[in-house]
Amino acid sequence: MIEIKYISSNGKEHNLIGDKMRVKSGNYHKYSWGKDVQKNRIGERLLNFTKDSVSYGITLIFRGDLEERKEKLDNLRDDFEYDVLNQTAGKFIFGKYYISGFVTESETKVSSIQNNWTEDNIEIYCPYPFWIKETEYHFKTASITSTGNKQYPYKYPYRYANGMKDAYVINEHIAPVHFKLRIYGSCANPFVVIGGHTYRVQTILETGEYLKIDSMSETVIKTKIDGTKVNVFHYRSEDCFKKILPGKQTINWPGQFDFDLILFEERSEPKWRTNSK
Secondary structure (H helix, E strand, O other): OOOEEEEOOOOOEEEOEOOOEEEEEEOOOOOOOEEEEEEOOOOEEEEEEEOOOEEEEEEEEEOOOHHHHHHHHHHHHHHHHHHHHHOOOEEEEEOOEEEEEEEEEEEEEEOOOOOOOEEEEEEEEEOOOOEEEEEEEEEOOOOEEEEOOOOOOEOOOOOOOOOOEEEEEEEOOOOOEEEEEEEEOOEEOOEEEEOOEEEEEOOEEOOOOEEEEEOOOOEEEEEOOOOOEEEOHHHEOOOOOOOEOOEEEEEEEOOOOOEEEEEEEEEOOOOOOOOOO
16 A cells, blocks of 8 residues: 655654545646747747646544544644644655645535535645655665665675775666765775766764765865854865766675765656556
């Protein structure tokens, strides 16, 4: 069964295909691209494709006795409102994909199926109109594992005279993807080479400190042992925000520190075959 959930920005989770509350109707599989064009005397010249925010209309149905339904509605309302009032988007999950958004409209009424059930029509507003699947890799000095769809366990020796270690990741998407790279101290001037691009930051990490490179937000932040965050944006290499290309991408690094890599596959709609790769 496909997992359909809502997770509020405060961390509270609601199963939308449970026995007492489930999605009755709605459609996550819709999208559109806008067109930025220049009008010509005959026809148009395409300049670019654009993408606006997206909204989804979903109908939830609640079963159980009246007090039980009221409690579920109150809990759901509190979390919907928490997201809006704090302007922190919740996550709507469909299979292995999620989209971030807010419930901006709601109307509750007696169910058209049975009069002892309750229906709730909600509108989900998603400012960033992409469904995302995360694939996470963990690299250590002696092994590499991937969590998500696949496992890529290895052990690999030092293969080069300069001490570089190598492995690989797989971007299964049809396009380059954003990523987050987290490097753990202790190390000096750490770098990782991914698909021929060097992600380097000229900084020193002590034991217990870590560095995070976020390609989507274009930030490079060092977190110190006491939790203090230091902006080291200006100490990055030129390739530091290059997206990860499709296919198998070789990883090289000195092997003197651990690091995590998260790939973010972005789609206009979630895959229909959510259990496939």
